Amino acid sequence: MNFFTEIKEGVVISLNAIRANKVRSFLATLGIVIGITTVTILQTAIEGINRAFEKSISAVGADVLYIQKFEWFGKEDWSVYRNRKDIQWQEYEYFTENIKGAESVCPTVGSNATVSYQDFTSENMPVFGTTEEYQKTLGLEVADGRFFTKRESDGGWAVCVIGHDIKESFFQTIDPIGKVIQVNGHNFKVIGTYDKMGSMLGLFSLDNRIIIPIRNFFKIFGTKRSLTINVKAPSLEALEDTKEEVRAVMKRARRIPVGGKDDFGVNQQEAFKQTYESLTGLIKTIGTAITLLSLIVGSIGIANIMFVSVKERTKEIGIRKAIGAKRATILLQFLIEAVTICVVGGLVGLFIAFPISLLIDAFLLPTAMPLWVIVLALFISAIAGIIAGFFPAWSASKLDPVDALRYE
DSSP states (O other): OOHHHHHHHHHHHHHHHHHHTHHHHHHHHHHHHHHHHHHHHHHHHHHHHHHHHHHHHTTTOTTEEEEESSOTTOSSOHHHHHTSOOOOHHHHHHHHHHOOSOSEEEEEEEEEEEEEETTEEEEEEEEEEEOTTHHHHHTOOEEEEOOOOHHHHHHTOSEEEEOHHHIIIIITTSOOTTOEEEETTEEEEEEEEEOOOOEETTTEESSSOEEEEHHHHHHHHOSOSOOEEEEEOSOSTTHHHHHHHHHHHHHHHTTOOTTOOOSSEEEOHHHHHHHHHHHHHHHHHHHHHHHHHHHHHHHHHHHHHHHHHHHHTHHHHHHHHHTTOOHHHHHHHHHHHHHHHHHHHHHHHHHHHHHHHHHHHHHTSOOOOOHHHHHHHHHHHHHHHHHHHHHHHHHHHTOOHHHHHHOO
16 A cells, blocks of 8 residues: 555545544634634735735835935934924925935925815815926826926926826816816816825825925915925935935035934835834734644644544554554554644634635725635644644554454
């Protein structure tokens, strides 16, 4: 009898044993079912959040630095950042004249406004002022029309580029290009729309923005606002060198003495990643601990059931040994039985986890169940079966055939 035939027979015997003892098998696999359900839901949630995070964070730009009054994840008390001087237009001009190692630079400043088109009005809509370099610096993809030019930006022309959500809400089936919208009562001609970008970490949409020339923004909202200076590095490899130059130029622009403490933040995508990874790392640790606890309880239950099974089938083991079955064959049979029970429990756990992950995706968090999550769940089930079944299988393989045949 070859190895694969023994495995096949072992699986058949295992399934028959499960069918013969349905309640006992169910109770034995309950811990495995709970463990696999937990680990599957955890992994689908983490995978879904990872994908959403990667999609969101791409809007920040890995090669873009953001010079701002505050730091995204600073260690200082918020009052320290609040009391810093605003970043002024004059500082932006000094910066652009003196920075040498940047691919492109643009300022941004934002506020909320009442936006209307004909009879449709919406309040608290994000409006951003910038220059013609915005598209190149932040990699904005224009879907229809175009972005405003240097002439339009410098001249403060009443033109704008709108996001996907505004296009859908205000214009629906109408082509928005050439139409005029009102921003706090000021007319702006729509010259372009940008591609759908989604939301930023699920917190706020990137598709409901109106982008206008910064000179128009100052006319409507005033100049007493802190700018963000966006700096695109020549490459990812040059990002750190660009960052050092950015800090040096900004210190001169802000008249900070040599050795003085920065009163501005140079933010980048990496800050989001580090914070995100530390958060998900904690979630993974807690989830792994819960899963291990469930699997340990489940494995103990299956080990007990397997010891009972060995006792019940002692005479059968004796007969098989008497007609020539080897120790390895007996060990393999009971090991396969334990693994089969655990894998069946793993499959049940997957069937329970799948609809739960869909509900979580619909109402709470994004989830995703790629093939590797299913493989991981079944692999963990098989490992739990091997661990739980090894000692019962080992004890069965060591039984003396004569003693086994005498067992009552």
